[in-house]
Amino acid sequence: MKKILLGTSALIGAAALASAANAAETPKITLGGFSTFQAGFTGEDQDTNLRAGAFRSDNVITVRVNGKSDAGLGYGAGIDLEADTSDNADSAGVNAERTYVYVDGKWGRLQGGSDLGVAKTMKVDASSIARASGGIDGDFSYFMTSTSGSVIATPDLILDYGATQLGDESSQVINKLSYYTPRFSGFQAGVSYLFDTTGSDRGQLLSRADNTSGEAENVIIGALNYQGKFSNVGVEVGATGEWGNSEVSTRNDLRTYQLGAKFDYMGFSLAGSYGNWGDSLQLKSTGSDSATRFWTVGAAYETGPFGASVTYLDSRFDSGATHNDFSNLSFGVDYKLAAGLTPYAEVNVIQLDPTGTANDNDATVVLVGTQLAF
Secondary structure, three states, X not given: OHHHHHHHHHHHHHHHHHHHHHHOEEEEEEEEEEEXXXXXXXXXXXXXOOOOEEEEEEEEEXXXXXXXXXXXXXXXXXXXXXXXXXXXXXXXXXXXXXXXXXXXXXXXXXXXXXXXXXXXXXXXXXXXXXXXXXXXXXXXXXXXXXXXXXXXXXXXXXXXHOOOOOOOOOOOOOEEEEXXXXXXXXXXXXXXXXXXXXXXXXXXXXXXXXXXXXXXXXXXXXXXXXXXXXXXXXXXXXXXXEEEEEOOOOEOOEEEEEEEEEEEEOOEEEEEEEEEOOOOOOXXXXXXXXXXXXXXXXXXXXXXXXXXXXXXXXXXXXXXXXXXXEEEEEEEEEEOOEOOEEEEEEEEEEEEEOOOHHHOOOEEEEEEEEEEEO
């Protein structure tokens, strides 16, 4: 009788578990993405043997998987697949440029993978209101010639800036673990952790090499964001920062921050930010005065399907006696011609002035294109 009872209990338990599993929500898969085609026309100092115009396309397929357990645990994954006839121009990846898995609940959201950190997802600056291709954080760099000398050409902290003069995405999606708190009374906090800043630590690739020159280890990325509305004025404020230990004693530790704010009223928007890289990861022997910094400001207006913006970035990269300056004044307009279909035009007036006149490359980059988001 005892064996019969135990066997019956096991069967009932198994049936209950199967019933609970069947009752759980089946994860839903959503496909999306965008397709962009643009023409760029460039007039610049460094134009030897270069034509003024070129075409460019950019295509991404996004896969989102979202489910929820009977206990209310949310879970899922995200994959942004490259869908072009070339490798990614920003060195973001060959097959995919972003992948992650997550779990969430009333306690917040835990997310891990080759993914953006909280400094990128929670920052506030003038590019957050830019129209067309993104203004000061847009597509101008693809149509402009790089020279030599480090500059800050986009409003990003070090880990989101990349390895090239005009910025790329080679280090944005280093494998990391991130946590986002729930938003409470308008406030939300986030933190990301990386073992180190080696740009090859993405996807299935990893590196355990230590004492690498120019890299940081045990990296913490932090962010605090506030969103609110007072009367008819929308307010968003953000603070982000990066902290890490240099892997070699001859270089400074990683210490950066950015502060930004945005205001919205009756279709009008104003935004700005200040960011500081200090002397992060530079050789201590250069004697940097920690003046490597950037600031942004911008205004935008949206009415119905039409939007327009003007955004500006100014930066200075210091390394000892070297002072490299960069600025970009960007004008953009776009129009939602149909659901998901947005033609746009953009003009970027750029001054790229590293130390030494042979490296200067002042430019005007005009972009005309259209994006289909689906």
